[in-house]
Amino acid sequence: MNPQRSLLVFPIDLPQSQAFVRTARQLGFRVVAASSEPLDPAQFPDCATAYLPYVTDAAFDVALADLLARQRIDAVFASHPAIWWHLRALAERGDFPHAFRLCNESPYEMDWQPYGEAYRWAEACHAAEPLAPGEAAPALPVSNYAGLYRSYNLIPGQSDNTKLLALAQIARQLARGDVVEIGALYGKSAFALAWxxxxxxxxxxxxxxxxxxASIRNQGESARLINRAVGNRDWQQAFLGFCASLAGFDNVNYLRAPSDHAVGLYREAAAAGGVSSKEFGRTTVDGRIALLHIDGNHRYEAVKRDLETWLPLVGEGGWVLLDDYVWAFGDGPRRAGDELLASRAVSAAFVAADTLFVRLEET
Ligand SMILES: C[S@@+](CC[C@H](N)C(=O)[O-])C[C@H]1O[C@@H](n2cnc3c(N)ncnc32)[C@H](O)[C@@H]1O
Incomplete structure (x- = not known):
């Protein structure tokens, strides 16, 4: 049997270190968490803890070599730049008493990595052509799209970056009106729509x-694996996550109800000119929908009902999006989407990621 490998994480006090420890422990590594500040071992129940002098202390190098040897450590994670560069010099020194390697790239590269990824996506988004015929507002600055990508990808959910690209393109062609999303979960696609x-x-x-x-436990027989999984979710946590994901927007609110009940609440809110909640305050409601994103229960009867109840509120030239039109767990969105395409005149229809995007024709 392989002996358990040991890693040193120093300094443990930084947030990146603690995220790394979680992954290392899940992979079965033994972790020694070290700091130059007093540590409370109770805060690190899964790790051994150790003290190291400050890296500026003349005793640091000897104390490090001693710790590595005593704890049989051959790899070190260091997310503090000054410490990382010092450790790299030690690791490359032929005469350091205990050989070890750094298991993370330079902290400056770690800082830039998610931004580099965001900027690559943002360049493509900025350069992309509009997806439907007709006028389009100019693309936003590349840095704005990079910010959208960064924040969107911090929110749990299965909406991917291809869908985000399509959302960003059609947003340039939207008429004024409300954006309604059926099925928000932690607010990943809602964040993109709000932004x-x-x-x-x-x-x-x-x-x-x-x-x-109750609303999500039956998404049809072919979705039985999903039906089983969703029973294990804490739905109040998802709601709290949604509120945090969308906090800071003054153009967002929610109707906490199944879609067939919420349509009446929406009509009432439109008649009153707005809707209020404790978390988001008051939000104006126009009553005419510019974009309807259907991503609730994916059973055929549920998607069909969402379309029947909400489609009459979508304005001319408005967009209707059916998530999971391409879906491994059933054909509800596809059947309902194909019926929509067969029954309504549309000026654009395409699939991006797994979603059917439809623009209704203006008469
Ligand atoms: C696939 S998730 C939505 C994912 C979300 N759009 C995202 O970007 O992560 C489906 C959501 O639909 C909600 N839902 C299920 N049945 C619904 C219904 N009848 N009306 C409104 N929402 C519903 C569920 O509570 C769940 O949060």
């Missing part, structure tokens, strides 16, 4: 979701 609606001055974003198990 784009704000930059392109589209209007308010209303998220419809009951955040409770």
């Amino acid at each position: 784009l609606a704000r930059f392109h001055r589209v209007g308010s974003v209303l998220c419809v979701d009951p955040w409770e198990i």
